[in-house]
Amino acid sequence: QVQLVESGGGLVQPGGSLRLSCAASGFTFSIYAMSWYRQAPGKERELVASIASATGRVDYADSVKGRFTISRDNAKNTVYLQMNSLKPEDTAVYYCRAYYYPMGYWGKGTLVTVSS
Numbered sequence: 001q002v003q004l005v006e007s008g009g010g011l012v013q014p015g016g017s018l019r020l021s022c023a024a025s026g027f028t029f030s031i032y033a034m035s036w037y038r039q040a041p042g043k044e045r046e047l048v049a050s051i052a053s054a055t056g057r058v059d060y061a062d063s064v065k066g067r068f069t070i071s072r073d074n075a076k077n078t079v080y081l082q083m084n085s086l087k088p089e090d091t092a093v094y095y096c097r098a099y100y101y102p103m104g105y106w107g108k109g110t111l112v113t114v115s116s
Contacts (some may be wrong), residue, residue, distance in 0.1 A: 002026035002105050004096045009110030012086055016114070020081040022096030022107055029077040032100045036070060036081045038092035038112075045095070049081060053100070064090075086114045 008020040020036070035050035049060045049070035058070050069082040079096060091114050096107040 004098060004105055004107035006094065006096050006107045006110040009094060009112045011113045011115065013116050014086060014088060014114055016086050017082070017084045018086065018112060020083065020094055020096075020110060020112075022079045022081075024077045024079070024096075024098060027098065027103075027105070029098070030074040032098040032103075034070075034072055034079040035097045035099065036079075037095045037097060038090075039095070039109075040089075040092040043092075048094070051079065083112070086112075088114050090114050 003025045005023045006020060008018060010018065012018050031053050033050060033052050036048045037045050038048050039045040047061060048064055049058065049068055051058050051070045051072050060068060067085045072079045091112060093109040093111050095109045098105045
């Protein structure tokens with residue numbers, strides 16, 4: 001059974017940091033590209049960051065470049081999103097996605113709220 005379980009969300013003040021984790025099971029994690037998406041209230045889901053499987057190449061949305069860092073630990077079947085200098089506009093549900101053509105899986109999300 002495929003599972004992606006996100007954790008690490010919560011309430012943080014502007015300028016603060018959070019680290020999200022996504023624990024994967026039920027598939028060969030190391031060959032899948034992994035991504036973090038987010039969806040703010042009333043907005044479409046958007047890609048935040050991605051990390052390739054073989055090369056480890058990373059890509060970021062312009063809105064988070066220099067503040068967020070995606071990483072993966074294939075030994076632990078886990079992908080991370082380190083979020084620094086958080087802003088109120090980062091408030092959203094953050095989702096983990098695994099992709100290896102043509103298969104793709106989603107987690108159920110973790111809520112991040114940035115507010116004073």
